Amino acid sequence: MKYIDEYRDGRIARGLAAEIHQLVTHPCVLMEICGGQTHTIMRYGLDELLPKEVELVHGPGCPVCVTPLETIDKAIALAALPEVTLVSYGDMLRVPGSCSDLFRAKASGGDVRVVYSPLEGLKIARSNPGRKVVFLAIGFETTAPANAMAVWQAQREGLPNFFMLASHVLVPPAIRLLLRSPVNRVQAFIAPGHVCTVMGYRQYEELVSEFHVPIVVGGFEPVDLLEAILMLVRQLEHGEAKLENQYVRSVTRLGNIPAQDMVERVFEIADQKWRGIGRIPLSGLRLRAEFAAHDADKIFDMKEVHTEEPAECISALVLQGLKKPTDCSAFGSRCTPENPLGAPMVSAEGACAAYYTYRRHKVLA
Numbered sequence: 001m002k003y004i005d006e007y008r009d010g011r012i013a014r015g016l017a018a019e020i021h022q023l024v025t026h027p028c029v030l031m032e033i034c035g036g037q038t039h040t041i042m043r044y045g046l047d048e049l050l051p052k053e054v055e056l057v058h059g060p061g062c063p064v065c066v067t068p069l070e071t072i073d074k075a076i077a078l079a080a081l082p083e084v085t086l087v088s089y090g091d092m093l094r095v096p097g098s099c100s101d102l103f104r105a106k107a108s109g110g111d112v113r114v115v116y117s118p119l120e121g122l123k124i125a126r127s128n129p130g131r132k133v134v135f136l137a138i139g140f141e142t143t144a145p146a147n148a149m150a151v152w153q154a155q156r157e158g159l160p161n162f163f164m165l166a167s168h169v170l171v172p173p174a175i176r177l178l179l180r181s182p183v184n185r186v187q188a189f190i191a192p193g194h195v196c197t198v199m200g201y202r203q204y205e206e207l208v209s210e211f212h213v214p215i216v217v218g219g220f221e222p223v224d225l226l227e228a229i230l231m232l233v234r235q236l237e238h239g240e241a242k243l244e245n246q247y248v249r250s251v252t253r254l255g256n257i258p259a260q261d262m263v264e265r266v267f268e269i270a271d272q273k274w275r276g277i278g279r280i281p282l283s284g285l286r287l288r289a290e291f292a293a294h295d296a297d298k299i300f301d302m303k304e305v306h307t308e309e310p311a312e313c314i315s316a317l318v319l320q321g322l323k324k325p326t327d328c329s330a331f332g333s334r335c336t337p338e339n340p341l342g343a344p345m346v347s348a349e350g351a352c353a354a355y356y357t358y359r360r361h362k363v364l365a
């Protein structure tokens with residue numbers, strides 16, 4: 001299949017790995033931001049093809065993993081209201097809140113439905129005018145345009161029973177936080193190709209010049225990632241810090257301007273709490289005041305909830321590249337995809353789930 005087969009070609013992948021072996025002379029720590037990239041690395045064993053000098057750590061780019069406990073608890077509380085239909089993507093249903101999850105809320109009689117897009121949520125609202133339909137909208141810049149479009153459309157139609165519980169996060173402020181941390185180990189980043197398809201890569205130019213850090217926008221197939229790693233290692237070996245784009249078949253500097261305009265029209269930038277990491281200034285999106293009639297946070301009287309992660313879960317350290325999932329004492333025993341303690345074990349994009357799926361036979365043997 002065009003644009004797939006050539007990016008999964010083992011001969012090309014081994015050639016790129018050999019180039020990295022030849023080039024590298026110093027130890028380096030690279031972070032892939034996106035959980036989809038983490039899964040490709042684990043699935044194809046790309047880290048095992050690399051020289052021992054190149055260490056890959058896994059970033060906070062799994063949207064389910066960084067959605068705050070408070071948001072999950074609010075969604076569970078909303079699902080318990082008799083007049084509410086709570087709609088969301090399937091993998092949000094198993095994410096543990098502080099005491100329960102949306103699956104259990106559904107099993108207890110809550111009207112919780114799985115959808116594949118926010119526009120399906122709109123359809124449910126149109127055909128059920130007596131229900132208050134709340135869409136749990138999470139994600140990075142990638143999903144924000146479709147969510148913005150749903151709210152904009154609801155406003156345009158005068159659809160009074162569609163609401164959004166929004167928890168959107170932005171990548172560049174999270175990279176800035178990591179780089180400012182006194183314990184940061186990451187020397188170069190693979191930026192997330194899907195996010196950059198929407199937003200372009202101009203937002204990363206400031207980070208490169210402010211922190212003198214190499215950043216390469218990378219795709220999601222094995223050859224994409226090995227090529228991005230080669231580009232980063234080459235920069236580090238030459239003492240350079242540039243922004244480069246490996247994912248040229250999808251990403252441009254400016255990105256998808258109409259999609260960005262839709263996001264800008266509906267959302268505004270705000271401080272945002274990230275699960276496991278804490279509050280990051282100006283790292284999220286909230287609905288603008290003119291869309292308050294569709295803002296679940298404003299319409300429903302929900303108590304402000306304060307929650308704690310299970311003490312055993314070290315996901316905060318995993319998401320900052322300071323620990324690997326296998327460093328966690330609960331990995332594969334008290335925490336599995338069937339009984340997750342933390343969000344990175346739930347999501348299809350979570351780093352702990354990736355290690356469990358592709359490495360547990362080696363690690364737990």
Ligand code: SF4
Pocket residue numbers: 312313314315318325328329330331332335336340341342343344345352
């Ligand atoms: S293995 Fe489970 S408990 Fe440990 S960090 Fe990952 S999600 Fe948290």
